[in-house]
Amino acid sequence: MALSSLFVSLPLPIPRPPSTSKSSRFLPIRASPAAAAAASPSFDLRRYWTSLISEVEGELDAAMPIRPPESIHNAMRHAVLPGAGKEGAAKRAPPVLCVAACELLGAPRAAALPTAAALEMLHAASLVHDDLPCFDAAPTRRGRPSTHAAYGTDMAVLAGDALFPLAYTHVISRTPSPDPVSHAVLLRVLAELARTVGSTGMAAGQFLDLAGASALGEAEVMQVLTKKFGEMAECSAACGAMLGGAGPDEEAALRRYGRTIGVLYELVDDMRSASGNGKMRSNASVLRSLGMDRALGIVEELKAQAKTEADRFGDKYGDRVLPLYSFVDYAVERGFELQDAATAKL
Numbered sequence: 001m002a003l004s005s006l007f008v009s010l011p012l013p014i015p016r017p018p019s020t021s022k023s024s025r026f027l028p029i030r031a032s033p034a035a036a037a038a039a040s041p042s043f044d045l046r047r048y049w050t051s052l053i054s055e056v057e058g059e060l061d062a063a064m065p066i067r068p069p070e071s072i073h074n075a076m077r078h079a080v081l082p083g084a085g086k087e088g089a090a091k092r093a094p095p096v097l098c099v100a101a102c103e104l105l106g107a108p109r110a111a112a113l114p115t116a117a118a119l120e121m122l123h124a125a126s127l128v129h130d131d132l133p134c135f136d137a138a139p140t141r142r143g144r145p146s147t148h149a150a151y152g153t154d155m156a157v158l159a160g161d162a163l164f165p166l167a168y169t170h171v172i173s174r175t176p177s178p179d180p181v182s183h184a185v186l187l188r189v190l191a192e193l194a195r196t197v198g199s200t201g202m203a204a205g206q207f208l209d210l211a212g213a214s215a216l217g218e219a220e221v222m223q224v225l226t227k228k229f230g231e232m233a234e235c236s237a238a239c240g241a242m243l244g245g246a247g248p249d250e251e252a253a254l255r256r257y258g259r260t261i262g263v264l265y266e267l268v269d270d271m272r273s274a275s276g277n278g279k280m281r282s283n284a285s286v287l288r289s290l291g292m293d294r295a296l297g298i299v300e301e302l303k304a305q306a307k308t309e310a311d312r313f314g315d316k317y318g319d320r321v322l323p324l325y326s327f328v329d330y331a332v333e334r335g336f337e338l339q340d341a342a343t344a345k346l
Contacts, residue, residue, distance in 0.1 A: 042319075042322075043319070043322035043323070043326055045323065045326035045327070045330055048096075048100075048323055048326075049092075049096055052092070052095065052096050052099055052116075053092055055109070055113055056092055056095045056096075056113065056116055056117055056120065057081070057082075059113055059114065059116070059117035059170075059174070060080055060081060060117050060120060060121070061081065063117060063121075063166065063170050063174075064076055064077050064080065064081070064166070071151065071155050072155060072158050072159055072162055074151065075147055075150075075151040075155040075156060075158070075159035076159045076162055076163055076166075078147055078150055078151065078159075079124045079125070079127070079128045079147045079156075079159055079160070079163065080120060080121060080124040080163070082142070091142060092120060093233070093236075093265065094116070094119040094120060094122075094123050094232055094233065094235075094236040095116035095117065095119055095120050095236070096116075096323075096327075097233060097236040097237050097240065097258060097261065097327065098112050098115055098116045098119055098236040098237070098239050098240040098243075099112045099113065099116050099240060100240065100323040100324060100327065101236070101237045101238075101239075101240025101241050101244060101246075101254050101258075101324075102240040102241075102243045102244040103240075103244070103320060103323075104240075104244065104254075104313060104317055104320045104321060104323070104324065105241070105244030105245055105246055105250070105317070105320075106244070106245075106317075106320070107180060107243060107244035107245055108180060110176060111175070111176060111180050111181050111243045111244070112239075112240055112243045112244070113174075114170055114171050114173075114174035114175045115171050115175065115189055115193075115239050115240075115243060116236075117170060117174075118167035118168070118170045118171045118193065119167075119193070119232070119235065119236050119239070121163045121164075121166055121167040121170065122163070122164065122167045122193060122196070122197055122232070123232055124163060125159075125160040125161075125163035125164055125167075125197075126160075126197065126202055126232070127141060128146075128147045128148070128156050128159055128160040128163070129156075129157070129160045129206075130206070131146040131147065131148060131149075131156075132148055132153060132156060132157070133148070133153060135206065135210070147159055147160075164197065167193065168190055168193065168194070171186070171189060171190060171193070172186070172190070175189075175243075181243055185242050185243065185245075188242050189239050189242050189243065192235055192238055192239055192242070193235065193239070195235075196231050196232060196234070196235035201227065201231045201235075202227065202228060202231050202232065204227045205224055205225075205226070205227030205228025205229070205231065206228060208220070208223060208224045208227060208228075209224050209228060216289075217289070218289065218290055218294070221289045221290070222263070222298075225263045225266055225267060226259065226262075226263055228266075229262045229263060229265070229266035230258075230259040230260070230262035230263040230266075231259070231262070232262060233258040233259060233261045233262025233263075233265070234255050234256075234258040234259035234262060235258070236258055237254040237255060237257055237258025237259075237261075238251060238254060238255045238258065240254065241254040241255070250312075250313070253309050253312045253313070254309070256305075256309050257306055257309035257310060257324065260302050260305050260306040260309065261306055261327060261328065261331055263302060264299065264302040264303065264306065264328070264331045264332065265331045267295065267298060267299060267302070268299060268331060268332055268334075270287060270295070271287060271292070271295055271296075271299075272334075299332060303328055303329075303332060306324075306327075306328045306331075307325060307328055309324075310324040310325050310328070
């Protein structure tokens with residue numbers, strides 16, 4: 001039985017475009033009027049991202065005080081907080097995506113911040129486990145030793161295990177409820193977080209990766225990227241939508257947008273790794289399976305798909321949609337580096 005038949009594929013259509021040359025850069029797509037407006041210098045993604053980081057870092061720092069057993073809590077803080085690793089704060093994509101989706105709908109940032117911090121805890125926990133010797137055996141993460149390299153495999157496993165329930169309790173204890181977030185929405189957010197990291201979500205992606213999907217075809221490779229990386233971004237956007245009061249159609253569009261962004265972000269990381277500019281984090285390398293030409297084509301398709309989903313919000317929400325457009329371009333171009341100045345005190 002093909003691996004792809006074990007799980008229901010998420011709707012991520014990837015029609016084949018005309019072939020591009022090996023020397024091509026990421027090709028421009030024809031943007032909609034709304035997307036063209038979003039390219040205006042009136043919106044500064046770097047400033048928006050940086051403004052969020054300090055608030056998210058404050059939530060995370062307060063949620064993880066050093067307490068007995070200190071070894072576990074030190075390992076947890078190492079995994080989640082950037083410390084001396086200059087890349088740490090720059091990787092807060094799930095929280096930023098969650099808050100951006102919530103603010104798009106006009107809800108206050110405070111409604112989303114606890115969930116944004118919880119998403120980073122879950123993301124960090126998944127990376128701690130992903131780096132373990134039984135998985136990717138990665139010695140470094142975000143510019144410094146991975147958690148198991150710094151604290152031992154035993155403490156890394158325990159730190160990851162502890163971060164999962166901490167994320168759920170943080171959402172429950174810190175989210176302002178029932179106003180502006182109703183108890184019903186809070187329960188939906190918790191269910192979404194649990195589903196994402198469970199056996200049909202990111203754990204399924206890890207299984208498919210371990211099972212050797214890289215030896216199969218394009219559909220299987222994209223399935224790994226969707227499950228292993230797209231799930232977290234989909235969850236981030238979906239939780240922001242719930243907390244912001246989205247209707248069913250809006251939530252569905254933001255889910256599709258987030259899932260596409262997650263796959264796009266990881267695919268570009270894979271391509272950057274092949275050129276010596278990043279770290280290969282998945283056995284399911286599109287480059288190994290399909291080559292650079294096809295990977296470039298898929299990048300353009302994903303960019304177009306994400307911007308199409310963002311287009312759905314332009315007429316109704318105006319400039320509040322600009323972070324969504326900018327996120328697409330940043331996922332590909334990585335046009336700026338975020339500094340840790342906001343978090344150097346941690």
